């Protein structure tokens with residue numbers, strides 16, 4: 001059993017809540033209020049947090065959610081002190097019965113990573129602000145070449161991979177396109 005649902009945050013952020021038989025994690029909690037409300041409504045006790053990159057709208061809720069630093073908070077090498085488990089390209093982490101491979105995808109930021117799980121043939125990817133519905137993320141810190149290479153890495157994943165991105169930009173991306 002796996003259930004993945006968005007918690008809306010700010011104007012267009014998605015905080016992803018993933019629940020299996022073994023527990024629940026959130027990806028990129030930029031804020032804590034909506035997240036805590038949602039966890040309370042669903043009577044969910046959080047088991048961990050995954051972070052894709054250092055931007056505040058993806059990390060601002062960590063300290064409120066981390067239960068006095070008792071939760072594992074996975075993330076890349078950056079200056080966010082509340083990340084307790086630093087991961088790099090090729091690392092594999094096991095949380096709530098899911099195995100995630102870390103893929104470094106610099107471009108939007110230099111520290112940006114994605115979390116990929118084969119999930120028994122129903123692959124899932126949490127790619128933060130690198131790939132959106134109808135477009136890619138803005139290039140703030142990396143180069144266009146880095147972003148292109150990062151997108152090429154994601155393109156190699158199985159075609160049936162479900163992609164969970166960090167913002168709802170679909171309409172504006174299609175307008176731009």
Ligand SMILES: [Zn+2]
Pocket residue numbers: 053055058108129
């Ligand atoms: Zn960002």
